[in-house]
Amino acid sequence: MKLDEFELIYKNDRIDIKNKAKIVSELTEIIGKQNVSIEPIDILAYTKDSSLIAFNWTIQGKIAGLPDIITWPESVEQISEILIYANKEKIPVIPYAEGSGVVGGAIATRGGIIIDMKKFNKILELNDKNLTVSAQAGINGMNLERFLNAKGYTTGHIPQSIRMSSLGGWIAHRAAGQFSTKYGKIEDIVLGMEVVLPEGKLISFKSIPRASTGPQLDKLFIGGEGTLGIVTKATLKIWPYPEKRSLISYAFPTFEDSLEAIRQILREHIFPAVIRIYDQFETMRHFPDIEKAKDKVMVVFICEGIKKLVDLEEDITREKCIKESGIDCGDLPVEHWLNTRFRVTETSTMPPYKIVFETVEVASLWENAANIYHTVLESMNKVKGLIMITAHASHFYPNGVGIYFSWGGVPPKGNTDLDFYQECWDTTIKAVLDAGGSIGHHHGIGINRSHWMEQEWGDAMNTMREIKKLLDPNNILNPGKTYVRTWKGGEN
Ligand SMILES: Cc1cc2nc3c(=O)[nH]c(=O)nc-3n(C[C@H](O)[C@H](O)[C@H](O)COP(=O)(O)OP(=O)(O)OC[C@H]3O[C@@H](n4cnc5c(N)ncnc54)[C@H](O)[C@@H]3O)c2cc1C
Incomplete structure (x- = not known):
């Protein structure tokens, strides 16, 4: 079956690329023959991200978006040159890491050049004194975390997709890990980074614990979703691997009771690393054998860190749960969560x-x-x-x-x-x-979510559109996302 025989879902805004052979030849000059492909099998591999509806389409023999050319640059200079060339030719460029995003961010709705970041996979520095690790942005999350664990550290950033997502993808989508209540979300963890702007210029932000040096421009790229720049490396906070973990679970009469217990815990400045509420339906599905949780709302907690602190956190967590009518269900529900947390x-x-x-x-x-x-x-x-x-x-x-x-x-x-x-x-x-x-x-x-952004942000969304225009005047970097006003795409 040829690629053009598949039904294409996002086809309305596709930009027709003329003289493709010339473009491929120019890209080959920039990054080498081994790093460019227009083979149908490669193109097919980049037609979707992990949006769940794409699984339905795949079964029906449909594809989401159709990129024209796939590239695997190996250096920042190569990314920069691809972007300079794409601006000249007005061709869309879509950064693509592991494709685990679930909102269509990496889908080439307008066709164009995919920049796959997987060759940016090196760990650059581990610094025990500063408690930091620096790595290239395409590194797989699990590879980074395994490296750190082997040396006695963790980033504390463990998304469910850690085995199939990258550092750059986390930054691009403002990701949150399962242990985030203690360690923070990615914006709390990133200390510095390097970004190639849409017109090919490289900018970098120092790794610093905090600064008062004007507006913190780096924050614009955390959540930029590959529309404002391509992140090529970053420095993250790390922590010594926890000495102790306590597994705690309580079943509550209602969703409201469970929320209230957690609110009271956090109000005391106590931060269990993992807190997860399952509503009554999810409790029924996940814990059918736990009699005490029947018709109730299960909450699992993990407190972790140095022993003295964990013991205190555990005491306060239990105290607040009991006060909100929680029934102690032991550590089995937490073991269940630990065993199934990457299963989808x-x-x-x-x-x-x-x-x-x-x-x-x-x-x-x-x-x-x-x-x-x-x-x-x-x-x-x-x-x-x-x-x-x-x-x-x-x-x-x-x-x-x-x-x-x-x-x-x-x-x-x-x-x-x-x-x-x-x-x-x-x-x-x-x-x-x-x-x-x-x-x-x-x-x-x-x-x-793009067509809801005006309601979410109000007038600030127009300011955001102006910023996009300023950084990307030809609208080549990941167009058709974030700034468009309808489900169907169109403008921007
Ligand atoms: C089973 C499953 C579980 C998940 N669990 C979680 C979870 O626990 N927490 C969570 O936050 N998310 C989760 N996600 C969503 C997804 O894993 C995240 O959004 C992740 O951050 C995407 O990373 P990626 O490397 O796969 O990026 P991709 O999907 O390849 O790209 C995502 C977006 O980032 C852009 N991008 C990629 N790399 C760069 C770069 N270097 N510079 C600039 N832009 C770039 C792309 O253009 C695209 O817009 C889950 C997804 C799945 C399928």
Whole structure:
């Protein structure tokens, strides 16, 4: 089967590339023959990211976006030269790391050149005195963490996708790991970095614990989603590997009780590394054999660090849980979480049954959290074709929480997968906004959230568009994402 025989989902804004042979030849000059491909098998490998609906499309023989040329640069200079050339020819360039993003950020909706970052995979420096590690941005997350663990350290940044995501991808999507309540999210962990701007200029930001040197421009690239620059290396905070871990779990009568216990724990400045609430539906699915958790809301905690501190954190965590009517369920539920935390079988088992499945994470201050949970469930249950809607929460702050909804359903007759997917996304996000929440917590904007950005950011979104224009006047770097105003793409 030829590539142009596949049904292409994002085809409306494709930029037709004329004289492809000349472009390939120029790119070959820049990065060498071994680092450029237009082989169909290579192109096919870069037609999607890990957006869950893409699994359904794959089974149906459809592809999401169709890049024209794949490149694997090996140096910052090569990235810079590719970008200078792409500006001259006005060809889109899409940074691509491990493709684990779930909002379409790395999909080449307009075609163009993929810059795969996998050859940027080296660890550059480990510094015990400063407690930092520097690495190239394409390094695989698990390779970095294994290296650190072997030397007695951790970054504390352990996303569920750690085996299939990169340092640059984490920065691009403002990622959050499972142990984030103690160690922070990626923006708390990155100390410095180097970025190639859309027109090919290299800029770098010193590694510093903190500065008062004007607006901190580096923050613009944490969450830039490959639209404002390509991150080529970064320096991260690290920590000595924890001496002790305590596994704690409590089952609560309601979602509200579990939120309240956690709010009270964090208010005391106590930070368990892992906190995860399973709502009643998820508790039923994950812990059917734990009698004490029947019809309840399970919460698992891991406190870790030096023994003295962990013991104190454990005492306070238990005290607050008991006060909110929590029932101690022992360490088995936490062992279950530890054993299954990288398993995502649901996502691949549903598409063969034609079920469109998705997860949407959002954020809220404490005062709106319970309302958001109930409003989303109520709104989603009205969507025709919906089979399930559940939630968990796994990222907490003294001021609020990230809530994560999982839904699945079968498109009603006459609707495509994409119609149903978009309706469910829009229903979830509208309910979140109505209930006072924020539209995204750690998966980014990509294609899926861009048309909600004006509602989320108000006038600030126009300022953001001006910044994009200033840095990328030809709009070549990852176009069709973040700044577009409709699901269908178009402008920007
Ligand atoms: C099963 C599963 C579990 C997940 N769990 C988590 C989780 O726990 N926490 C979490 O935060 N996310 C999670 N994700 C989402 C995903 O792993 C993250 O968004 C991750 O940060 C993407 O990294 P990547 O290297 O795969 O990037 P890609 O998917 O390749 O790219 C993502 C975006 O970043 C841009 N990009 C990539 N590299 C660079 C670079 N060097 N410079 C500039 N832009 C770049 C791309 O253009 C694209 O817009 C999960 C995804 C899956 C499939």
